[in-house]
Amino acid sequence: MTRTLILGGTAWLGRAIAEQLVVEGEDVTCLARGESGAAPSGVMFVRSDRRAPGAYDSVTGDDWDEIIELASEPDLVTGALDALADNAKHWTLVSSVSVYASNTESGADEDAALVEPTDLTNYAHAKVAAERATSAALGDRLLIARPGLIAGPGDTSDRFSYWVSRLALASQEPVLVPEVHDRAVQFIDIRDLTDWLIAAGRRGLTGIYNAVGSERELAMLLRDAAQIAGHTGELISAEDDWLTAHNVNYWAGPRSLPLWLPRRDFAFAQRSRSRFLAAGGTERNLKQTLADVLADERTRGLDRGRRSGLTRDEEIILLGEISG
Missing domain, CATH: 3.40.50.720 (NAD(P)-binding Rossmann-like Domain)
Structure with missing residues (x-):
């Protein structure tokens, strides 16, 4: 012992x-x-x-x-x-x-x-x-x-967990996402x-x-999160300039789109993990993490107040401005 x-x-x-x-x-x-x-x-x-x-x-x-x-x-x-x-x-x-x-x-x-x-x-x-x-x-x-x-059940930062819970909450309705082309995410x-x-x-x-975990395409993470959440609505993407002009913040915190990074910081989510792997580091399946996080989020309340992300009301207003 x-x-x-x-x-x-x-x-x-x-x-x-x-x-x-x-x-x-x-x-x-x-x-x-x-x-x-x-x-x-x-x-x-x-x-x-x-x-x-x-x-x-x-x-x-x-x-x-x-x-x-x-x-x-x-x-x-x-x-x-x-x-x-x-x-x-x-x-x-x-x-x-x-x-x-x-x-x-x-x-x-x-x-x-x-x-x-x-x-x-x-x-x-x-x-x-x-x-x-x-x-x-x-x-x-x-x-x-x-x-x-760091991601997983019990997360209090609401960064990773925002997406699968928002997609589940929206169900058949649209969800606002950043432009995902050439954007990566890396978590453990x-x-x-x-x-x-x-x-x-x-x-x-x-x-x-x-x-750190594998470098993943943000688009792939959102796709898998939508599948796990059972979301059948549209993902409405907005360009960086439009989002920042509408006071949507990067990465974390109130009125943000979590995991979205400025393009100048693209490599923040592309760190080498070769030394970690050689030292016995492992990684569970992304869909398993998403499913476990969603189960935890349902227990805590999909519409609860969060430290990171848009409220659903804020998101609906922004979606209205895009379509308008």
Whole structure:
């Protein structure tokens, strides 16, 4: 039995890792404020504000086979390193493909240039700073995983899940989509990412890996999502200039079309995954992910408020302006 400390563990990814470790019979401790949700059943939960004095006192006396860091804020990352680096046999930092300086080189790998971390309030800059601090403290005990878009049941960002749920909600009615020609999407199912992180930790895998899925055509994803959702209506596409002129946002957030990227950032969804595959990375079938996401979305409510996407009312108004 291995002993794992997850710095977090009540939000989506941390919780998924903790739950799977418990299923596999491992000894799991989660240290977090607990504001993102209840601790998973079967873990030892340590409620702690990581910015408070003595935040790690209850876990510094232990030796850990694995520590998993999910935070991006540099003060949280460095505070954990100061308290725990000497107690960890292996350390995993979950970073992001957002750390790369350019999104214009298709197939770029883990050696591509990173942004310079000059603004630590910026997510990408903070992740680079976290990588550098962790590398300096851990040396050859460190695994850095750089996922891109994470998808799957329970997603709270609503980016991937928007499309299959919107198509199901619309049923026979039209749905607004961006122009999909020459547009790619790249995601990893949270269950595939969780399985790989756990296996990599057990093996003591070190180095930097783009933990990403296959590059897929956005058109293919929308086609498969429509099939899974049973959508029989028309997909009405709009050009980028029209969408931006009508205050529709890229990628994520309110009043957006999720997964739609500016053409200047085309390679964000075309990162190399060869190193990840060589290290045992796997990928489940796209239609399986879509079906599982739709089942989860039906439980949560297809017409619920979302962090990303258009409301159905906003979409209908935009569709009316196109046809008008």
